[in-house]
Amino acid sequence: MNAPTKARMRRKADRPGEILEAAFEEFAKHGYAATRLEDVAKRVGVTKGTIYFYFETKERVFDEMIRHVSRPIFDEVTSFVAALEGPFGVRLRALLDFLFRFIAEERVGREVMRFLIAEGARFPDLVERHHREFLVPFLERLREMIAAGIKAGEFRATPALRYPELIFSPALLLNVWWLLFDDRHQIDVKMFIDAQFDLLMDGLSMGGLESEPKRLSAKLPRSGRSKA
Amino acid sequence: MNAPTKARMRRKADRPGEILEAAFEEFAKHGYAATRLEDVAKRVGVTKGTIYFYFETKERVFDEMIRHVSRPIFDEVTSFVAALEGPFGVRLRALLDFLFRFIAEERVGREVMRFLIAEGARFPDLVERHHREFLVPFLERLREMIAAGIKAGEFRATPALRYPELIFSPALLLNVWWLLFDDRHQIDVKMFIDAQFDLLMDGLSMGGLESEPKRLSAKLPRSGRSKA
Amino acid sequence: MNAPTKARMRRKADRPGEILEAAFEEFAKHGYAATRLEDVAKRVGVTKGTIYFYFETKERVFDEMIRHVSRPIFDEVTSFVAALEGPFGVRLRALLDFLFRFIAEERVGREVMRFLIAEGARFPDLVERHHREFLVPFLERLREMIAAGIKAGEFRATPALRYPELIFSPALLLNVWWLLFDDRHQIDVKMFIDAQFDLLMDGLSMGGLESEPKRLSAKLPRSGRSKA
Amino acid sequence: MNAPTKARMRRKADRPGEILEAAFEEFAKHGYAATRLEDVAKRVGVTKGTIYFYFETKERVFDEMIRHVSRPIFDEVTSFVAALEGPFGVRLRALLDFLFRFIAEERVGREVMRFLIAEGARFPDLVERHHREFLVPFLERLREMIAAGIKAGEFRATPALRYPELIFSPALLLNVWWLLFDDRHQIDVKMFIDAQFDLLMDGLSMGGLESEPKRLSAKLPRSGRSKA
DNA sequence: AATGAATGAGGATTCATTCAT
DNA sequence: AATGAATGAATCCTCATTCAT
Numbered sequence: 001m002n003a004p005t006k007a008r009m010r011r012k013a014d015r016p017g018e019i020l021e022a023a024f025e026e027f028a029k030h031g032y033a034a035t036r037l038e039d040v041a042k043r044v045g046v047t048k049g050t051i052y053f054y055f056e057t058k059e060r061v062f063d064e065m066i067r068h069v070s071r072p073i074f075d076e077v078t079s080f081v082a083a084l085e086g087p088f089g090v091r092l093r094a095l096l097d098f099l100f101r102f103i104a105e106e107r108v109g110r111e112v113m114r115f116l117i118a119e120g121a122r123f124p125d126l127v128e129r130h131h132r133e134f135l136v137p138f139l140e141r142l143r144e145m146i147a148a149g150i151k152a153g154e155f156r157a158t159p160a161l162r163y164p165e166l167i168f169s170p171a172l173l174l175n176v177w178w179l180l181f182d183d184r185h186q187i188d189v190k191m192f193i194d195a196q197f198d199l200l201m202d203g204l205s206m207g208g209l210e211s212e213p214k215r216l217s218a219k220l221p222r223s224g225r226s227k228a
Numbered sequence: 229m230n231a232p233t234k235a236r237m238r239r240k241a242d243r244p245g246e247i248l249e250a251a252f253e254e255f256a257k258h259g260y261a262a263t264r265l266e267d268v269a270k271r272v273g274v275t276k277g278t279i280y281f282y283f284e285t286k287e288r289v290f291d292e293m294i295r296h297v298s299r300p301i302f303d304e305v306t307s308f309v310a311a312l313e314g315p316f317g318v319r320l321r322a323l324l325d326f327l328f329r330f331i332a333e334e335r336v337g338r339e340v341m342r343f344l345i346a347e348g349a350r351f352p353d354l355v356e357r358h359h360r361e362f363l364v365p366f367l368e369r370l371r372e373m374i375a376a377g378i379k380a381g382e383f384r385a386t387p388a389l390r391y392p393e394l395i396f397s398p399a400l401l402l403n404v405w406w407l408l409f410d411d412r413h414q415i416d417v418k419m420f421i422d423a424q425f426d427l428l429m430d431g432l433s434m435g436g437l438e439s440e441p442k443r444l445s446a447k448l449p450r451s452g453r454s455k456a
Numbered sequence: 457m458n459a460p461t462k463a464r465m466r467r468k469a470d471r472p473g474e475i476l477e478a479a480f481e482e483f484a485k486h487g488y489a490a491t492r493l494e495d496v497a498k499r500v501g502v503t504k505g506t507i508y509f510y511f512e513t514k515e516r517v518f519d520e521m522i523r524h525v526s527r528p529i530f531d532e533v534t535s536f537v538a539a540l541e542g543p544f545g546v547r548l549r550a551l552l553d554f555l556f557r558f559i560a561e562e563r564v565g566r567e568v569m570r571f572l573i574a575e576g577a578r579f580p581d582l583v584e585r586h587h588r589e590f591l592v593p594f595l596e597r598l599r600e601m602i603a604a605g606i607k608a609g610e611f612r613a614t615p616a617l618r619y620p621e622l623i624f625s626p627a628l629l630l631n632v633w634w635l636l637f638d639d640r641h642q643i644d645v646k647m648f649i650d651a652q653f654d655l656l657m658d659g660l661s662m663g664g665l666e667s668e669p670k671r672l673s674a675k676l677p678r679s680g681r682s683k684a
Numbered sequence: 685m686n687a688p689t690k691a692r693m694r695r696k697a698d699r700p701g702e703i704l705e706a707a708f709e710e711f712a713k714h715g716y717a718a719t720r721l722e723d724v725a726k727r728v729g730v731t732k733g734t735i736y737f738y739f740e741t742k743e744r745v746f747d748e749m750i751r752h753v754s755r756p757i758f759d760e761v762t763s764f765v766a767a768l769e770g771p772f773g774v775r776l777r778a779l780l781d782f783l784f785r786f787i788a789e790e791r792v793g794r795e796v797m798r799f800l801i802a803e804g805a806r807f808p809d810l811v812e813r814h815h816r817e818f819l820v821p822f823l824e825r826l827r828e829m830i831a832a833g834i835k836a837g838e839f840r841a842t843p844a845l846r847y848p849e850l851i852f853s854p855a856l857l858l859n860v861w862w863l864l865f866d867d868r869h870q871i872d873v874k875m876f877i878d879a880q881f882d883l884l885m886d887g888l889s890m891g892g893l894e895s896e897p898k899r900l901s902a903k904l905p906r907s908g909r910s911k912a
Numbered sequence: 913a914a915t916g917a918a919t920g921a922g923g924a925t926t927c928a929t930t931c932a933t
Numbered sequence: 934a935a936t937g938a939a940t941g942a943a944t945c946c947t948c949a950t951t952c953a954t
Contacts, residue, residue, distance in 0.1 A: 243913085274913095274914070274915085275914070275915055275916070276915090276916090277913095277914060277915055277916075278913075278914055278915075281913065281914065
């Protein structure tokens with residue numbers, strides 16, 4: 001780490017990117033205030049000065065780090081949502097799978113949530129940006145899907161139409177669960193999604209006495225993810 | 229203003245309590261690392277030294293602050309859950325109302341969640357304690373209630389039985405929403421709970437062709453909160 | 457200097473004053489930017505932190521240091537000028553003696569001038585304050601004295617009445633001389649003042665052929681200072 | 685703005701000179717310690733590295749900058765003084781005019797004085813060089829002129845003969861005035877010189893009762909500068 | 913109990929300087 | 934000749950912690 005010194009391994013193509021990724025790790029581990037830029041530098045294999053060559057302040061490093069790690073998510077969410085097709089139940093399930101993957105299972109999505117919650121007061125713009133560019137569009141897509149499902153006669157006209165957040169919330173719970181317990185008290189994601197989907201579709205209450213009330217959901221493909 | 233300041237002379241006999249409450253405010257606003265014990269002291273109207281008379285370190289102040297503000301919640305949750313009665317749908321609704329109040333609407337509950345998420349890495353015991361003493365018992369109570377509801381024929385036997393967290397998750401969403409947006413992008417809590425309850429009970433899908441599938445939920449009392 | 461450590465020699469009555477005097481020495485030696493507050497602290501026998509206990513920033517230390525060392529001069533100038541009496545030639549001579557003492561011979565006066573010249577761009581208020589509170593009143597007193605001398609028939613009505621700075625300028629020269637050369641290329645202050653006074657009174661040109669044109673100045677007491 | 689920037693391609697052949705002139709501006713504005721070589725470079729339109737190609741250290745840049753801007757003054761002073769002719773009163777007046785121009789009115793002369801005062805401790809050689817090459821010769825010329833004037837019967841034999849600095853001092857005052865106040869509290873240079881000349885020639889005191897004591901100075905040409 | 917003065921380790925930031933290209 | 938990337942020592946400032954009173 002402090003090898004023969006002098007080894008200025010320069011022109012490493014994407015120093016800023018490397019720095020931001022190292023910053024992600026350090027900020028995720030210690031939080032904004034307790035992170036030392038020196039440790040970020042050490043992780044990249046450069047010195048403090050190098051970071052200041054690329055970024056004006058620690059705040060700037062943090063801000064750009066969030067942009068850096070968020071962009072791929074933003075992009076993928078956008079294109080995924082645009083590409084949804086098929087029956088609405090199927091679409092919904094696909095959306096849930098996707099959502100869980102990005103917001104709960106992927107470390108970046110999880111930690112971004114931690115950053116927003118923990119450092120939101122210091123970086124209010126960041127929070128607003130995520131609301132505007134990520135949350136609002138996503139919820140709107142959800143709402144449209146539900147509305148279309150209702151029109152198509154697949155879904156009930158529920159007040160949930162006003163609160164697509166409700167559909168979103170189990171994924172958030174998993175996200176927070178992970179943030180809190182990491183790998184202690186693990187939850188089986190696949191089973192959790194299945195359970196949400198079942199509950200979401202048919203609810204808790206005994207729906208009368210009919211023989212085949214659960215048809216629709218029963219036919220749906222379960223979460224395609226096999227590894228979890 | 230800094231005359232013989234008699235207001236300060238009250239010698240509340242509860243200096244430690246005062247300090248912990250001031251600490252709550254400061255830690256909530258700035259996070260652990262960025263909070264200055266001096267500001268906590270100033271808020272109480274004493275000097276830093278006084279804090280060190282009662283608490284050994286800053287970490288200790290934080291830890292005891294969490295205990296201090298959590299205890300009333302712990303207690304109330306315990307006794308509330310023990311006192312639930314009546315039809316299970318009604319109990320569930322009551323539990324939801326309660327949950328929302330403590331985890332989302334009350335500032336203390338909200339901020340404790342922020343502390344756990346933001347500082348969990350630094351205070352792992354804290355997180356474990358909340359898991360053990362708050363979350364697990366609460367989820368267990370939820371599960372028992374659902375199980376009893378199923379036994380009583382009121383509820384379907386859903387896989388949600390394994391994941392009572394699902395029922396808990398909208399409250400968490402509201403909690404996080406508040407942590408992120410404070411009073412920007414407000415959500416109407418009463419309508420939100422109603423929506424959750426409706427969805428939770430009857431689900432999204434058109435439940436076959438039966439004539440009266442939604443009876444139960446229709447009869448349930450709506451949220452008792454009148455102001456929202 | 458780094459003795460047995462722990463010797464917190466506290467309550468030293470006038471810590472702020474001590475710090476400002478140490479600061480004067482360090483700033484005088486190195487200039488504002490090149491002075492290390494740590495060296496100031498070392499000079500007092502405390503640590504950096506102590507300085508920040510009393511002063512918010514380095515700029516503040518500098519600013520207050522100037523006030524601290526300037527005040528006695530301001531005060532003495534004010535009271536001295538107010539107390540002048542006697543024939544105007546005598547008064548003028550006394551004023552010159554006084555002026556030289558404060559602006560040129562005394563180290564503080566000299567160094568304050570250096571600070572104003574060297575750091576004026578960074579501390580414009582400082583410069584304005586000295587202009588307003590020191591320079592303007594002093595020049596005004598000078599002017600009044602000359603005007604009174606003219607009225608009394610002792611002085612010629614010269615255009616110098618508009619520029620009392622002219623009378624002031626040799627003292628400034630000595631000041632700057634000292635700032636530049638310290639004790640190299642020394643000038644004998646007493647002789648210098650005598651020379652100024654002679655020149656000031658009677659000028660360079662041969663004043664006609666009269667036998668006793670220089671009476672007045674010839675009778676004046678020479679500078680009373682004997683040590684220089 | 686940062687297109688192929690052709691303006692920069694002029695390859696002035698005098699990069700060092702450009703750098704030194706940029707350095708003059710930056711050092712004049714911020715002082716030695718607070719000047720960043722990077723800003724000097726930016727002013728020239730090159731990078732820091734380029735400066736280090738021509739100069740070994742920052743101190744070297746400063747030192748050579750002073751030489752660079754002083755040389756023209758040195759040269760002009762030398763040749764001007766050598767060329768003086770005519771009655772001594774006229775010569776004196778011409779010398780004063782010249783002096784004021786170089787030491788007070790011209791920015792370079794003024795700022796060099798600031799450098800000497802502010803950074804003399806760090807660059808003692810600089811100060812000595814100016815003393816030896818500029819101040820001493822100039823004062824010597826002044827002294828010779830006065831001595832010759834006395835011999836010629838134009839001037840009185842005053843002790844000022846020992847201190848030609850006295851004649852120099854109003855110009856210094858104007859210089860310092862400018863350094864301190866820039867364009868605040870302006871002084872009319874022409875009137876100031878006239879006043880000095882009047883005072884210098886005939887002094888303050890009522891010169892006996894003679895009828896025509898002021899002949900000489902009255903006939904002298906006033907400052908040749910017409911605009912002031 | 914409480915204060916106020918003091919400490920000193922620690923971290924953000926700056927910038928003269930280096931050097932491979 | 935000139936650049937751009939990198940270094941690392943230096944310095945300001947902060948703040949948890951200590952302790953005599």
